[in-house]
Amino acid sequence: MPGLIAHAQEMSGAPIAIGDAAGNGTHDGGSAHPAGEGAAPLSAAGDAPAPFDIRSTRHRLDSALAMPAYPQDHAAPSSSAPAVNAPLAGSSAPTASTPSLGTGTPGTGTPTASTPASGAVAAHTAPQQGQMVSRYLSELIAAQLPRFVVEPKDAQALADFYAARQYQPVFTAAGGYSPIGAAVLGTFAASALEGLAPADYTVPPLRAHASDGELAEAELRLAATTLLYARHVQSGRFDPKGINPEFVDPTPTVPDPTAVLALVSTSPNTSAAMASFAPQYDEYRLLKMQLAARLADGRGVPLAQVPAGPTLRPGDGDRRVPLLRARLGLQGAPDDFSYDDMLVDAVRQFQASAGQKPDGLVGPGTLAALNGTGSESLPDIIANMERWRWVPHEVAPVYVMVNIPEFMVRVVVNEQTIHETRVVVGTEKNQTPIMSAEMQYMVFNPSWNVPPGIIRNEMLPKLMADPYALERQGIDVVRNGRIVDPGTVNWSRGTQGYSFRQPPGERNALGNMKFMFPNKHSVYLHDTPSRALFARERRAFSHGCVRVHEPMKFAEVMFGLGVNDRWDQRRISGLLGGSEKHVSMQRRFPVHLVYFTTYVDGAGKLVSREDIYGTNAAVKAILGLDGSARVATRGRQTALR
Template identity: 30%
Template sequence: MKKLYFLLIVCIFISCKKQEPKVIPVKKTTPPPAIILTDERTVSVDTTLIGVFKSKTLQEFYNSSNNKTVWGNLKKRTYVLTQLKNSKVLGLDPDDYKSATLENYEKRISKLSDKELATFDILLTYNFELYLNHLHKGKLDPKKLYTDWDLEEKKLDVNSVLIKAFNKNKLDSIVENIQPKSETYKQLLKALEIIDTFPEDDIEMITTDSLTKKITLNDNNPALVNIKKRLLFWGDMSGKDSLSINYNQKTFESVKKFQERHGLAADGVIGQGTISALNYSKEKRKQQIIANLERWRWYNSDFAENYFIINIPNYSLNVVESQDTTLVRNIVVGTSKRKTPIITSVLKTVVFNPTWTVPPTILKEDVVPAMKRNRNYLKNKNITIYDTTGKEVEPSKWNENKPGNYKYVQSPGYNNSLGLMKILFPNHHSVYLHDTNHRTIFGRNNRSLSSGCVRIENPLELAEHILNDSISTKWPKEKIDSIIETKITTNIRITKKYALYQWYWTAWSKKNQLIFRADIYNLDSDLYAKLRN
């Protein structure tokens, strides 16, 4: 009996232990390492001075030095001051980092009171960390500027980075290491360096009054005087020129060179697009480069092993695999009213023989007006109307006053608006990459024509390329063609991992030449103005 009681008590004890809630350990943030102070003059920092900046990072920084000043070493201090003063060579503004104020403190360093020295020290830290943050992830937040930019916020533990470099006396490498590593970013820094070698620009604007028609070889036109001045200024025309009003062969070849650098049709014909590009001043082009540097600081520079990278203003898609560009495609992008969104995502699925459901914007702006004019508009395009129960609706019974009460679906086929295939990837904008039933438009120079999605030239070859996983899956052209012939919608998962970078940039450099593209969404000037506000 005693043994029975003992077992009963043990069981009760064990069951109670099991009912105790598990203690979940609280994840503690790792504090930055302690700052190694120099033997030079240090003073205590009043925490109220730090509090003025309302910066948790700044507070944690001085906690690591036991609230002592840290910039007593002249070499370290000079490095920081020089970086902030010369930040303009990286496209930043020295005024953002109180460069002149800090230089004034430095000149009086030996005469500063303890409070002034503490203030100087705090200002050095605060502005240098601000500078490092701006270099790493940009000055502005794209999510606060745009509703159609889906980019992950870049993180930076600026204290750990700074203190580690500080303690190891390697501040001279911190600025280089913290910036984006992408090749385009480096090309933009080179572009900024190149444009600063040009003299001041005092050339008059090229007026369009004298351009009643396009200027072609051997034409005479007064506008050619300033056109030649611009070509000479930018180095597209070498040597000297008489600056006559005649469009001679030398100018013709120079115009073609200029057009190629600016993504224009390099045919030597001078129209409004060429004039518009020629009328950019040196200062405007410099501002454009600085705006693009800011964008590239927003972008993630840790590229996946395999990826699609789209430059919207360049109307181009490059497939990169193991750092090698394996395919290049011309694309069509959204208009200025229906912009293609900026997205970082991952490719998931290829859909052959897709149906197309008319989106709300196109329904409102295109379909409804067309249906009111012609009730057979949708039928002629092989688009079926469905009511809320999924029942097919005859065009004659369609209620034009309640167009939103229906679903509009276009059947698969060669003339489907999405063409013969689309590529899906997660995003918040209901966009994708796809074929088109307007296949001749890829020959056009300006391809800002879509409703937001990206149309791809020769997409079936692209599908064959990305679906061919050499390890497990083979997708020959014949297999894809047989699926297309069925006209049955077929979803194929992409087994090879591809990231998608659908981005926007309008300037870079190549072989010491400045390269520009038209700012089709008019983002550059506005971004530059906000950067310098």
């Protein structure tokens, strides 16, 4: 839709960068939102909207792809226009360059002990416009706050915030919106560029020369909507654990409503304050740029998807071939189903550009990448931006990030990748969980204490068929701290009272080392004796832990960041062999296990990966990006917040 970016910039006073995207590490060192507080208020259809209710039917996010029209009768503040709605003659208002907390003199029309009103004054002098806003605001908060907010914490924060400032308005001024209010409205207007739905943040416009009661209503509604927006853009619009509580277990940073109100009301740059609630990771910004570019040039007609099916090999005949040919920009007859050499070469070129093995085989991974290109990538961009809100909001100076669908781990310092390598992640049945924890120590020559789930589901059937099957794998059966002969146990009675341990050695499932970030899922990064799997394109083979390619190089990086830089690979190799050795991290840093199927690579290209666990499809379903309001394959409504 042409003109969206220009309109959003006009509304928010902040430029939206849609230039050439760079790879990992493009942080510009600060907010991309300069001062500029002007905005026109949002329009509303009909009566004032009810508060956003997590139990109510949600607006479709389809509206994020189309900015609404806004009335032009409320000009943004400028050097020649001191207020959004012009105040009455003789009144004062803050300018756009000096945002304030409001300039009204609330309560001056009400008699007090120190300034009693005479009968003559009361009979012949009416309060000037704006003088009763604080009184009406106090009454609204005391009696009608549930009309504006659903969350109890939000209600308490609003009540405390306005009581502390004696109910002086922040977002409105005499006759209209204050510069702070105008800037907040501009942020709401541009919310589609954050992958949000502007309809969720609709605030009724103020008519010219609004009454004090209308100003109080607008003040409270705008404050409440600010809290809703901050929560949505920072920590997401629904509880991710509702997708799959066993494996989807992130810890979003929900903003404190008291801190939100304090920041927005006191910041010298309101637009920058509002922008600070969005994820600050470079990869989020790169996705935002991709979304902005697509919205700006009107890429809204999706290309046909190439359906799933058997792996397509050179020389095969398949009815999907014409679609595949069209997706890659090749000419051909609609009834030509031959996967010929020309098309194979085009597929290989595409695979190479997408970071895949250029073998010409069109399997699930290649199809996912193909179907993730073009305008239909909009829902995927938005769904992946939503998952960035699941990552802790504070960007640590050092962190480890495992992107599960990409089968890669990266070590990031000051938003620059200093090391990356391949990983093997969990199967669809035994998924690697989405979560964050703190790297605390490393173990060399680890023993493998077999988890109960693997014992129950995999080892017990083997023992019942052959009591010595595990012994041949180098796994000891232990009872009361002593190794027992597995042939003397009646395994039909189960494994209760027994544990299973594989001592250090070449056959150990954990290899020579593991990297520990303690968590309730008992997952960690580790070496493996099954190194051939790293050559595979699709590497989902583990029981949930993350196997690391070239673990010595990874260990060297961990020592340099967490212990000291005097440990090179030669010195680390001296730890190998013999009994277990633990090395504690002197400097700890977070490990994020994340799930991004769409991201911007080092060359600035938008890349898509296979949705191996179905998590991306679930997010799109919850947000209504697939035309549904239900979680895919689970058939139940998921509440949004």
